[in-house]
Amino acid sequence: MLTIIQNTFREALAKKIFIGYYIFYAIVILIMIFLVNMDSVEGVMSLADSKMLVQQVETGFLTISWNLIIFFSLISTASFIPSMLEKGTIDLLISKPISRPMILFSKFLGAVLFVFLSMVFLLGSMWLILSLKSGYWDPMFLLSILWITLAFATMYSIVVIIGLTTQSTVVAILVNFFLIFVLCPLLSTREGVVFTLVSNETVKFIFDFLYYLLPKPGEFRDIATSMINGDQINMWKSTANAETGLFTVSCFRQLALFCLCLLLWRILYFTFPKKITNNNYQ
Amino acid sequence: MHVIETQNLYKEYTQKFSKQKVNALNDFTFNVEQGEIFGLLGPNGAGKTTLIKILLAITFPTNGSAKLFGTDVRNYKAKTKVGYLPENHKFPSYLTGEQVLSYYGQLSGMKAGADMTKRIDEMLGLMNLTQWRKTKIKKYSKGMMQKLGLAQSMLSDPDLIFLDEPTDGVDPIGRKEIRDILAQIKSRGKTIFLNSHLLSEVEMICDRVAILNKGDLIKEGNVDDLTKAENIFAVHTVEPISMEIKQKVLAVDANAGIGEKEINTETGTASLNKIIDVLRNCNINILSVNQKTNTLEELFINVIKKDNTN
Numbered sequence: 001m002l003t004i005i006q007n008t009f010r011e012a013l014a015k016k017i018f019i020g021y022y023i024f025y026a027i028v029i030l031i032m033i034f035l036v037n038m039d040s041v042e043g044v045m046s047l048a049d050s051k052m053l054v055q056q057v058e059t060g061f062l063t064i065s066w067n068l069i070i071f072f073s074l075i076s077t078a079s080f081i082p083s084m085l086e087k088g089t090i091d092l093l094i095s096k097p098i099s100r101p102m103i104l105f106s107k108f109l110g111a112v113l114f115v116f117l118s119m120v121f122l123l124g125s126m127w128l129i130l131s132l133k134s135g136y137w138d139p140m141f142l143l144s145i146l147w148i149t150l151a152f153a154t155m156y157s158i159v160v161i162i163g164l165t166t167q168s169t170v171v172a173i174l175v176n177f178f179l180i181f182v183l184c185p186l187l188s189t190r191e192g193v194v195f196t197l198v199s200n201e202t203v204k205f206i207f208d209f210l211y212y213l214l215p216k217p218g219e220f221r222d223i224a225t226s227m228i229n230g231d232q233i234n235m236w237k238s239t240a241n242a243e244t245g246l247f248t249v250s251c252f253r254q255l256a257l258f259c260l261c262l263l264l265w266r267i268l269y270f271t272f273p274k275k276i277t278n279n280n281y282q
Numbered sequence: 283m284h285v286i287e288t289q290n291l292y293k294e295y296t297q298k299f300s301k302q303k304v305n306a307l308n309d310f311t312f313n314v315e316q317g318e319i320f321g322l323l324g325p326n327g328a329g330k331t332t333l334i335k336i337l338l339a340i341t342f343p344t345n346g347s348a349k350l351f352g353t354d355v356r357n358y359k360a361k362t363k364v365g366y367l368p369e370n371h372k373f374p375s376y377l378t379g380e381q382v383l384s385y386y387g388q389l390s391g392m393k394a395g396a397d398m399t400k401r402i403d404e405m406l407g408l409m410n411l412t413q414w415r416k417t418k419i420k421k422y423s424k425g426m427m428q429k430l431g432l433a434q435s436m437l438s439d440p441d442l443i444f445l446d447e448p449t450d451g452v453d454p455i456g457r458k459e460i461r462d463i464l465a466q467i468k469s470r471g472k473t474i475f476l477n478s479h480l481l482s483e484v485e486m487i488c489d490r491v492a493i494l495n496k497g498d499l500i501k502e503g504n505v506d507d508l509t510k511a512e513n514i515f516a517v518h519t520v521e522p523i524s525m526e527i528k529q530k531v532l533a534v535d536a537n538a539g540i541g542e543k544e545i546n547t548e549t550g551t552a553s554l555n556k557i558i559d560v561l562r563n564c565n566i567n568i569l570s571v572n573q574k575t576n577t578l579e580e581l582f583i584n585v586i587k588k589d590n591t592n
Binding site (some may be wrong): 003004009010011013014087088089090091092093094096097098099100167254 | 335338339340359360361362369371373377385386389391551
């Protein structure tokens with residue numbers, strides 16, 4: 001498992017797109033260093049003011065960049081599964097004494113760990129700068145690293161499913177774009193917007209069904225910002241959104257999606273072996 | 283215990299658009315013993331690659347069973363002592379030659395450390411790739427990639443090695459080197475399962491071959507036995523054979539083929555000795571007497587033609 005994870009890191013580092021992201025992250029960090037000045041308002045700020053300002057900067061940054069960070073991370077990792085399934089690569093991997101679910105799980109974990117470390121670099125640096133400048137050390141912002149990684153992992157499960165079925169990086173990215181920026185936000189606001197326009201119970205049921213079925217990257221962000229603001233988080237219902245909570249948006253869905261990936265991996269090999277492994281037979 | 287054992291293997295594919303069923307393997311049963319170099323021959327679409335993929339559990343048979351070292355191939359642990367060089371293999375292009383070997387070595391169960399490094403050095407040296415070890419493989423030529431693939435398949439010192447077109451893209455000197463390496467592996471009691479289109483190469487390397495056509499096993503046996511043409515002899519003379527001598531030869535063997543300085547007989551040693559007597563009585567000097575053998579290529583073409591006619 002460690003070998004495949006290590007190789008996934010090498011694959012990621014070999015991609016120029018990741019270098020681009022790191023340069024971008026470094027620029028964001030530099031901006032934080034030079035622009036955020038806690039002493040600017042009438043001399044030295046009180047701790048309470050600093051706390052409020054730090055919370056505002058942190059939640060503001062997460063609100064603006066959350067979906068973009070997840071989407072860019074998905075773009076850069078979306079090719080991992082299709083490239084692994086290429087003829088000549090997958091044959092050799094499967095010929096080794098490793099189980100198929102383990103190959104897939106290791107690849108998945110490698111991508112997730114890589115994104116986790118990228119977030120440690122970006123959000124960890126931001127936290128350090130804000131804390132040093134304000135004197136207010138709030139560990140809750142650091143938890144955002146976990147939440148954003150979990151949100152990424154949930155979305156990446158979908159990339160894995162699409163990668164396994166279509167072997168197409170482009171399709172995986174397009175579907176994720178649609179989910180992150182169109183469908184999921186629409187479903188999140190279904191009670192406030194859609195249901196006021198639609199009275200048909202079947203349509204409402206479909207919207208509800210899709211809402212609970214599909215991943216919710218936005219709700220992960222709500223949990224992260226709620227924690228930063230010191231709001232109480234319920235295991236089943238978050239304060240940010242009365243219908244979803246920590247457990248329902250993270251653990252359960254993540255587990256369910258990944259189990260689905262593993263199931264699909266096995267089904268594909270038993271039912272449609274030609275699709276992946278027998279592009280030509282002789 | 284056989285190294286490879288298959289029982290009534292049957293593989294059927296359904297074509298994507300026409301939905302037509304294609305039999306890639308039909309009731310295929312064979313065994314491979316330890317220390318053999320076993321060659322798999324057949325025209326394109328005969329089922330060779332399908333067979334290798336089934337043996338490595340890359341694809342699964344529609345019916346029948348396959349075992350490696352007595353363990354069902356569906357159990358991934360059966361592949362612990364197996365090396366594989368696929369046809370048109372694709373290594374991660376961002377790795378160096380050394381990293382490729384390290385990566386696949388670890389996937390084969392080797393532990394990273396001094397022993398593995400030593401083994402990698404050994405393999406790179408054997409393939410004349412030492413000076414390229416730190417070079418990214420995207421800069422490698424096809425021949426170098428093939429050698430690296432071969433090194434990868436042998437790295438963990440497996441007891442059974444599957445080689446799918448191992449000399450593809452390798453120059454004649456490289457081919458000779460690969461043949462020598464395979465002979466060396468065989469001398470250490472390892473088993474090699476070879477799939478190659480180069481019949482002359484298979485003939486030189488393999489102990490036993492199986493010929494497949496349209497999914498059927500149509501011939502299997504030792505290379506020497508299959509290529510031997512027991513009763514066919516050729517006599518070469520120094521002087522040209524005159525019409526008078528031709529008549530005398532035809533009198534002892536009516537079916538003898540007579541050229542200007544060559545007589546071919548297909549009726550065994552008795553007839554051969556009579557022809558030699560005739561020639562010597564006529565004061566004809568004999569240059570050589572050879573027992574004829576079919577090349578594997580001739581055998582292959584004859585067998586496939588016959589099977590296609592049937």
